[in-house]
Amino acid sequence: MLYGGARMSTQRRLIAEVVTALPGAFTAEELHRAVAERAPGVGLATIYRALCAMQAAGTLSHVGERGGSALLALCGRHDHxxxxxxxxxxxxxxxxxxxxxxxxxxxxxxxxxxxxxxxxxxxxxxxxxxxxxx
Amino acid sequence: MLYGGARMSTQRRLIAEVVTALPGAFTAEELHRAVAERAPGVGLATIYRALCAMQAAGTLSHVGERGGSALLALCGRHDHxxxxxxxxxxxxxxxxxxxxxxxxxxxxxxxxxxxxxxxxxxxxxxxxxxxxxx
DNA sequence: GTGTCATGTGAGAAGCGTTCTCATCTCTAC
DNA sequence: GTAGAGATGAGAACGCTTCTCACATGACAC
Structure with missing residues (x-):
């Protein structure tokens, strides 16, 4: 459950699949493009909300920066x-x-x-x- | 010479003074406010240009973040x-x-x-x- | 299956920090 | 003093992110 206890929608399910399929670190914009390939019409706001939910659930981490955007990656580790x-x-x-x-x-x-x-x-x-x- | 070999203008002289007078790390916005106290009318673009020149001259360093803005500080050290x-x-x-x-x-x-x-x-x-x- | 309600959605505006543009000014070298 | 390179101010523009709002939908009790 990438989103913790949050509600699962079709968009969030798709975003979770894409995030899992991506090879490593990605920016919000890259994720948006990847999601749009499978479901055009998913808004950028939805991407940011899903990322926020995953960060809150502790399944996603901020790992750096690339071109001025936050670089994120899946990471389930809870230790330091x-x-x-x-x-x-x-x-x-x-x-x-x-x-x-x-x-x-x-x-x-x-x-x-x-x-x-x-x-x-x-x-x-x-x-x-x-x-x-x- | 905070700006390296770059040309010195009255604005840059003032910005250099304010930067030197500031106690430690500051954001561009904080520096702009501090400069505006002594010389209202100095544009934010001028602040950013001066900061850029100081970073290029190696006298200013990016030391972290505060509230989403870059945190800068005077630092003449050239070692790692x-x-x-x-x-x-x-x-x-x-x-x-x-x-x-x-x-x-x-x-x-x-x-x-x-x-x-x-x-x-x-x-x-x-x-x-x-x-x-x- | 139906109804209710909390929560997610898309579109786009807004906010924020930063950079760019352009006409003008001014410092510096000569 | 003069020419020219470089700095300036104002504000538009940019990119990333967040917010707003009306609407859609998933979860759950019945």
């Missing part, structure tokens, strides 16, 4: 982690948080307190790296 | 580092990059290659932490 966005194929890989307490030691030593952080990682996923190396 | 934005006083502290090669080891082990990263740190600076503790 970050996302590596492949700049080649747009796939998204969940990675453990690379920050340990030790990493903040210099800042803490200066008296600062770090309460939250946002990390966006960009690079190549394993398969793109393999095919590039070939 | 990140910024801790104090959520209490908006001051900005440059901190060493907390990511080492070891931090990426799990991702690298899975075959991924991380080429770039963006980190935004939020918390309390030393002085705010001291005054809060008092």
């Amino acid at each position: 982690h970050h996302h590596l966005v492949c700049t080649s194929c747009a796939s998204v890989v969940g990675v453990e948080c690379p920050l340990s307490d030790a990493a903040f030691a210099p800042a803490v030593k200066q008296g600062h307190l770090i309460t939250s952080h946002q990390i966006a990682l960009y690079g190549l996923c394993a398969s793109c790296r393999t095919s590039e190396g070939a | 580092h990140h910024h801790l934005v104090c959520t209490s006083c908006a001051s900005v502290v440059g901190v060493e990059c907390p990511l080492s090669d070891a931090a990426f080891a799990p991702a690298v082990k899975q075959g991924h290659l991380i080429t770039s990263h963006q980190i935004a740190l939020y918390g309390l600076c030393a002085s705010c932490r001291t005054s809060e503790g008092a």
Whole structure:
């Protein structure tokens, strides 16, 4: 259930299917185009509402930015982690948080307190790296 | 020279003064208001152009986000580092990059290659932490 | 199956931050 | 002083996102 307890409509079912079928990270505009291919007439507002519902349900995450738009991706993980966005194929890989307490030691030593952080990682996923190396 | 080799106008001189006088991170809108207090009539476009010039000159950095706007701050450092934005006083502290090669080891082990990263740190600076503790 | 009601929908306007355009001004080099 | 490159202000335009409103529809009780 991508939307949590929210009501399921035909549009939302379709949007969920398209989101699941997409290879990785996508913007709202890209999703709108992909949905429009299967059902022209679905409004952009509906896309944003569905994305909002999925984010609220915790099945969708904001993983970065592309061309000024929010980059989103399916992610069911609820533990603290970050996302590596492949700049080649747009796939998204969940990675453990690379920050340990030790990493903040210099800042803490200066008296600062770090309460939250946002990390966006960009690079190549394993398969793109393999095919590039070939 | 906040603008690098670019031409200096009275507006840019004023903007540079205001930027220097501001306590820490600010948005374009906040800077526009601050500049307007001393010289009403300076256009928002001029603010954005000046900010762009300062970023190009490497004297200004994008350090995070606030309310959907880009959060900027003066920063002359040219080495690789990140910024801790104090959520209490908006001051900005440059901190060493907390990511080492070891931090990426799990991702690298899975075959991924991380080429770039963006980190935004939020918390309390030393002085705010001291005054809060008092 | 029917009725009710909360919730989702599409279209488009609006809001927001940012960038662009263009005529004009002004700083800088000579 | 002059020429020309570059900066300016005003406001239109842009792109992304959210809101509004009348209407449609799914869920649920009966």
